[in-house]
Amino acid sequence: MSGFARRVVMISAALLPANVRERYREQWLGELRDAPELGIRTSEIAFGSLAFASTFARMTPARRHPSPETVDRRARMSVALTASAAVLAFSQNASAPWSAQTGTDGITAAIGLLWTAITIYVVIAPFAAMVTVFATRGTNGWLRAAVVLLATVCALPISPYINRISMGPNELAYLTLATIALPALGVVVAMIALTVRHRSVRPNADMSSPRIAARLARALLAALVVAAIVGAGFAAASRLWDTRIPLRYGGHKPSAEFDQWFAVKTQVEHSVSVTLALWLVIGIVVAFAVALMASSRRGTLRQTITLLVVASSAVVFSFGSLLSFLQFVLTSIAPSFPLGLGTELAEIGLVIVLLVVASGKRETVSSIPGPAAGLRSNGTRAA
Amino acid sequence: MESLTRVTAATIAVLRVLVDSGEPCWGLQVIKSSDRPAGSVYPILERLESLGWVRSSWETDDSRSGPRRRYYELTEGGAKAAADAVRDFGMRDARQKAPRFVTPMVVNP
Numbered sequence: 001m002s003g004f005a006r007r008v009v010m011i012s013a014a015l016l017p018a019n020v021r022e023r024y025r026e027q028w029l030g031e032l033r034d035a036p037e038l039g040i041r042t043s044e045i046a047f048g049s050l051a052f053a054s055t056f057a058r059m060t061p062a063r064r065h066p067s068p069e070t071v072d073r074r075a076r077m078s079v080a081l082t083a084s085a086a087v088l089a090f091s092q093n094a095s096a097p098w099s100a101q102t103g104t105d106g107i108t109a110a111i112g113l114l115w116t117a118i119t120i121y122v123v124i125a126p127f128a129a130m131v132t133v134f135a136t137r138g139t140n141g142w143l144r145a146a147v148v149l150l151a152t153v154c155a156l157p158i159s160p161y162i163n164r165i166s167m168g169p170n171e172l173a174y175l176t177l178a179t180i181a182l183p184a185l186g187v188v189v190a191m192i193a194l195t196v197r198h199r200s201v202r203p204n205a206d207m208s209s210p211r212i213a214a215r216l217a218r219a220l221l222a223a224l225v226v227a228a229i230v231g232a233g234f235a236a237a238s239r240l241w242d243t244r245i246p247l248r249y250g251g252h253k254p255s256a257e258f259d260q261w262f263a264v265k266t267q268v269e270h271s272v273s274v275t276l277a278l279w280l281v282i283g284i285v286v287a288f289a290v291a292l293m294a295s296s297r298r299g300t301l302r303q304t305i306t307l308l309v310v311a312s313s314a315v316v317f318s319f320g321s322l323l324s325f326l327q328f329v330l331t332s333i334a335p336s337f338p339l340g341l342g343t344e345l346a347e348i349g350l351v352i353v354l355l356v357v358a359s360g361k362r363e364t365v366s367s368i369p370g371p372a373a374g375l376r377s378n379g380t381r382a383a
Numbered sequence: 384m385e386s387l388t389r390v391t392a393a394t395i396a397v398l399r400v401l402v403d404s405g406e407p408c409w410g411l412q413v414i415k416s417s418d419r420p421a422g423s424v425y426p427i428l429e430r431l432e433s434l435g436w437v438r439s440s441w442e443t444d445d446s447r448s449g450p451r452r453r454y455y456e457l458t459e460g461g462a463k464a465a466a467d468a469v470r471d472f473g474m475r476d477a478r479q480k481a482p483r484f485v486t487p488m489v490v491n492p
């Protein structure tokens with residue numbers, strides 16, 4: 001038995017799951033020993049073991065027929081990948097005004113690199129998610145459709161650029177029907193994340209469910225928090241777009257530039273009205289959904305808080321992006337910075353929570369009998 | 384026992400060795416008799432075992448020192464299914480290899 005072949009076999013065995021590692025190590029070491037007797041080269045056994053180890057995961061029954069827990073975990077991961085990609089795709093578009101104002105070569109180059117990385121993620125993540133949900137047996141059809149929808153949403157940020165072609169010089173590409181897709185994304189993200197997270201929690205027979213009064217109180221509190229966030233944002237946007245409030249541009253007196261933005265404001269009045277109405281509807285739907293989940297017998301306090309963070313982040317991000325952009329164009333960078341920063345934090349929070357929600361333990365492979373008894377670590381049999 | 388969804392020539396070669404031997408074979412013997420590389424035989428044996436066609440066990444001979452041999456044999460259901468698969472594959476293979484008759488062209492003088 002050559003030392004090289006033995007080392008390859010040991011490496012191959014080490015690549016296998018723990019519960020089958022010892023079995024194959026002993027089997028391959030035995031065949032290495034006897035291979036010359038049958039006229040077979042030991043290198044063939046060694047590389048055969050390596051080929052086997054590299055494809056073992058695809059052959060296990062757990063892979064072909066994943067358990068419900070595995071299907072749920074993959075579903076959560078797929079939703080998280082596509083939703084985070086969609087969020088990043090929109091943020092890439094919405095943060096364009098600030099990047100143009102930096103003026104520093106280093107920062108511009110760093111932003112360019114960051115955008116390249118985000119673009120790669122936005123392309124790869126939805127594709128990987130779609131492959132996962134369609135390749136996993138037992139995935140619900142609605143979930144597959146939702147992932148495809150989210151993947152399609154990832155391509156929506158290009159629509160303002162397409163619309164811009166037919167626009168006049170004073171019109172804003174952001175304030176079009178494509179912009180309304182932005183808050184709609186928030187709803188899609190929040191609702192799917194909520195639903196998938198809720199479905200993944202199975203009722204535990206040993207766990208005593210909280211009393212109905214406690215559940216209702218929790219639901220009411222959760223709904224109030226969401227309503228407060230949505231209401232605050234809505235009030236700020238309504239005030240900003242109230243035509244009775246005089247415009248101010250950087251604190252300076254009216255100028256030709258001021259007149260230009262005033263014209264823009266007048267032109268987009270209807271689009272913003274539709275957006276604000278959509279905002280209200282979305283706020284009500286999300287608050288109701290969070291309350292419904294929080295009042296569920298299956299729900300835990302930790303789960304409720306997670307759902308609350310996801311829903312709030314989605315709403316704040318989706319409308320905050322628009323609002324901060326509008327503040328930027330109507331006033332100046334400085335006043336819009338706090339809201340822009342808050343929006344970015346909400347975006348990061350949403351991406352992190354989405355990916356954390358998707359985390360879960362992998363199940364162990366147990367298709368093959370356990371390790372061989374009475375075998376020493378060097379592959380020889382114990383006395 | 385689950386059905387075999389993907390039947391390749393290598394799978395049939397391994398099944399044929401197990402059917403013809405009529406007794407448990409150890410892995411190296413299957414590699415030698417099937418004339419297939421170890422990189423093909425190991426995954427096939429694992430797939431057949433996980434589907435319930437084959438079961439494996441350690442050798443019981445204590446006279447040999449060192450690592451034990453792993454023996455493979457067809458299960459009861461696997462033996463019948465394997466024989467059918469080998470026969471069907473052989474018939475299909477024979478049909479594909481059979482010469483095709485072409486209608487002779489008549490040439491008028």
